[in-house]
Amino acid sequence: MKGNFRLRRIASFGMLAVLALALAACEQHPNTTFSPHSDYGLAIDFLWDRLLLLATIVFVLVESALIYIVFRYRKREGDQRPPQTHGNVVIEIFWTLIPAFILLFIAVPTVRTIFKTQAKAVAGALQIEVIGHQWWWEFRYPEYGIITANEIYIPTGRTVNFKLTSNDVIHSFWAPQLGGKRDLITNRTNYIWLTPDSTMQPAEWNGFCTEYCGTSHGKMRFRVFTVKPDQFASWVAKERGPAVFGATAIPTPAPAAGAATPAMIVPVSEGSAEPGYTFPANQPEFDYAKPHTPVPAGMTFTRGLTGNAHRGQQVYSSAACIGCHAIAGNPASMANIGPNLTHFGSRATIGAGSFPNTPAYLALWIKNARVMKPGVIMPTLGMNEFDPVLKTQVTKAQGGLDDQQIADIVAYLSALK
Ligand code: HEC
Numbered sequence: 001m002k003g004n005f006r007l008r009r010i011a012s013f014g015m016l017a018v019l020a021l022a023l024a025a026c027e028q029h030p031n032t033t034f035s036p037h038s039d040y041g042l043a044i045d046f047l048w049d050r051l052l053l054l055a056t057i058v059f060v061l062v063e064s065a066l067i068y069i070v071f072r073y074r075k076r077e078g079d080q081r082p083p084q085t086h087g088n089v090v091i092e093i094f095w096t097l098i099p100a101f102i103l104l105f106i107a108v109p110t111v112r113t114i115f116k117t118q119a120k121a122v123a124g125a126l127q128i129e130v131i132g133h134q135w136w137w138e139f140r141y142p143e144y145g146i147i148t149a150n151e152i153y154i155p156t157g158r159t160v161n162f163k164l165t166s167n168d169v170i171h172s173f174w175a176p177q178l179g180g181k182r183d184l185i186t187n188r189t190n191y192i193w194l195t196p197d198s199t200m201q202p203a204e205w206n207g208f209c210t211e212y213c214g215t216s217h218g219k220m221r222f223r224v225f226t227v228k229p230d231q232f233a234s235w236v237a238k239e240r241g242p243a244v245f246g247a248t249a250i251p252t253p254a255p256a257a258g259a260a261t262p263a264m265i266v267p268v269s270e271g272s273a274e275p276g277y278t279f280p281a282n283q284p285e286f287d288y289a290k291p292h293t294p295v296p297a298g299m300t301f302t303r304g305l306t307g308n309a310h311r312g313q314q315v316y317s318s319a320a321c322i323g324c325h326a327i328a329g330n331p332a333s334m335a336n337i338g339p340n341l342t343h344f345g346s347r348a349t350i351g352a353g354s355f356p357n358t359p360a361y362l363a364l365w366i367k368n369a370r371v372m373k374p375g376v377i378m379p380t381l382g383m384n385e386f387d388p389v390l391k392t393q394v395t396k397a398q399g400g401l402d403d404q405q406i407a408d409i410v411a412y413l414s415a416l417k
């Protein structure tokens, strides 16, 4: 009976080891921590490898001794009762010293890694302030005067120092392939730094909130673009100023009558100014990073409408939006309760990674954000839509927008490259 139990234990430990190896061997998984792309990630990965090695040595030695003793000293025919001992100082000393010695081997690299990853960032690091909100990320680059949301661009080869704070409850910042995770706490400032590999090609990485923070915690994602220094400089130059707007972007918010994937209609832009670097969208190899949230049932939008960006600017500037959002270059819109929308048209997603940023999804988002992402502060704004928080239907008197007005706002926001 006992032997059987041991065998099963050995078998299950063996399975775990095989599983760990299999995980380590896989390069395809977008959210794996086993293929780090920063110094921080490498430090953690080194520690993991080292501890796994030490643990494996201990495991093999202990289990071999155990198996040997089980068989060597098993009960045989005609055995006498063996001598009984109670307490043995020598053995006591040994089995205290050996684990102490093992712990020392584990403690040294662990403590060194802790000190290394908790140390202050190097001087000259790029500072990024990360402010957690239910349920989105505000990112500020104080050095450049940039405020954005849910997406960060960082140059490869330069250390980035993230300053982590929260606007409401505790959140946690984690971009698995780059490094992390560390909490955003309300009455305390945390820091975490990392240096993306300088040899990397431009890439995008998933980021998550990893501390339960309320209803839509699972939809509090972000995205990190690691780009070449010159691409970063171009992006910074663009983000610093207001969006290049003046072009007549004319998207047609799409059908999407409850469809899982509304048709995508590409905005027509007549802008002539160079908009600056944006990470190329719709790369098939980055499909994993694309949101796959289905459109909630019952959401519809009038087919075939054409939005006008200039009209949209007017509608937006006299609607509730300006009480919560800021758009540089639009003096009516300077609030900061919701994400900064200055360059919203060049962002990849809507609602902290919930939906792709296409006119079709954007129209539905503006129409009824509280259905698209449960619990958000952003009110339901579509006329005759049911607000699931207030439990009433939105009327014109309350500022409800009809589909044409929403189409115009979509054209405006999509033009903010
Ligand atoms: C009461 C405040 C409030 C009002 C009013 C409001 N919003 Fe929002 N908005 C928010 C918040 C908060 C979010 C973030 C929601 C989330 O992702 O969790 C948001 C998100 C958005 C986003 C997605 C941004 C991103 O980067 O993901 C867009 C676009 C947007 N709002 C447009 C509008 C428009 C257009 C209007 C007016 C028709 C409007 N909002 C009115 C608070 C507001």
Ligand SMILES: [Cu+2]
Pocket (backbone or CB within 6 Å): 170, 171, 172, 209, 210, 211, 212, 213, 214, 217, 218, 220
């Ligand atoms: Cu969270």
